[in-house]
Amino acid sequence: MSRSPVPSTPAREDTLPVQEIFGPVPQGEGPYTGRAAVFVRLGRCNLHCPPCDSKLTWDTSRYDLGATCPPRAAEDIVAAAVALGAGDHRLTVISGGEPLLWQRTRAWEMLLTALPGKIHVESNGTISPTGLTRQRVAHFSVSPKTGAMGAADPAKRRIVPSVLADFARLAEQGRAIFKFVAGDLPEVEEIAELVRAHGLPQGRVWVMPLGDSAESWETAGRAVVERVMEHGFHFSGRLHLALGVR
Template structure:
């Protein structure tokens, strides 16, 4: 099995030979939209990369990293940059979301992909856990980062999931929104501490839940407290619309 080190440090000189480890691509054959954050409701194409550097207990895409439950040979494939560009530009949809897993594990190989998508008139959003600072080549017009730092309540040790230098790099880029998953008002207190400590803005809060009923219930728990802090609120529209179906 290919190691993360070989992905990051492998040769990147010839775009025709560049490849990424991909879990799935969707939004061309069956249209969908971005379900979370600043672009919620916008038509979107998704390139979901495989592998993650965290092991969050409440992760809803464990098929990108949890090989105790999933077979990586079945759940991931190598796809070339050229192939991904061809796929993405086959649709008139403007927004391409690059997600994971943790996509920035593979970011040296993402630079040529992003450049070609931007040249084709696309805009790109990264969904990232915020533990890996973005390369300068990705901090460009047409690219945004939806940074989702993971709290202890998400089933991960914050000593691993919160990397101050990386968070501050995203904040300094002025191309990031900080989207926190929350289930309790206590989570909001922790988010406020992190936002103040690392100057994270704008802050978005997303209710935890993998069903429409859970999202509605958590929204009602959090709504007043989020509004009182003058933060932004996002739902999980794809869960409400498509019952969290994979590939939607």
């Protein structure tokens, strides 16, 4: 796996805050597990999830986001991703933070227009995709925040029914999945209730155990896997933890 160098700061209208660009690595989660991918991790988020493994993108109480997520020109982001193999039979996964915060900017338009190959976006499910985003993004991995992941934000901020409905329609078209995190059985039940209440397609739901190491993930996984299966959901691994890669 390689990382791209950070260039000098360009004009802001053509930039996005970038925490890291890395790859190629196997996608570690969800239905595309094992697929070679280049990751573009953008800065800033509209939620504050305590167990988040990407706090460098949003936690202003601990980090200077200007330093951890410096602005990079869209053309430089594309060049860095291509240098790592984006478009060469590899996915490009735009993650965060919350990448859809930036989709009404010129830089986002330039990024989506210029990136080659299949583009995937990882989102917290609080912002609907625009027309251009729907057109260019092949797959959305939507992660509504429940349980410990949602503990720091009120439900009205992290669960937006109209947005979930938009993504549910994309899921029914095979273009999106819902990926939840559960650390114990009550959190699995909370997920099941949310799926039921918002009419999310059951066959497009993945549940991933909470854990930031292979050991903690396995412990949570053993605790929840049976109940996840009983609800008819899919069980998501975290391949990158098992392999010890990003």
